[in-house]
Amino acid sequence: MLNNQDISRLVKEIKTKVDRNSKYYGRLLEWHSDFVNHYGIGLSEQYLFSTGEYPAVISTSKHPLKMTPTKALKPDLVIERLIYSLDCFKHWHYGLLGWNCEHYARLIATNQALSYSVKESPLALAGLWQDREISIE
Secondary structure (H helix, E strand, O other), X not given: OOOHHHHHHHHHHXXXXXXXXXXXXXXXXXXXXXXXXXXXXXXXXXXXXXXXXXXXXXXXXXXXXXXXXXXXXOHHHHHHHHHHHHHHOOOOXXXXXXXXXXXXXXXXXXXXXXXXXXXOOHHHHOOXXXXXXXXXX
């Protein structure tokens, strides 16, 4: 959960870290850490916004990044939606199977809150997940 001070800080940080000339700018990014995949939105070659349990601007240098192949919105719109989403979802709770970093990042980048990682997990086969039809328009 984010408070108004957190949102203001993150908006400033996003705006100072973006580079419209970066190949990662406004793109859905994926990286592997520990035993899971993580997702976020690219800001520049050096920074991305992690849509995980603790949303944050983080360095890309520690993560081998992959641009996730998807039909995404235009990068400028993705960044606008990212900033807007901070207030929209400030009270949402992270859940590995219900609302995770992939749901959040895909919603921002494509307008579809999907998690293929969840759908393909053994727990999904047991019917323990549910994707949501959500829009931030």
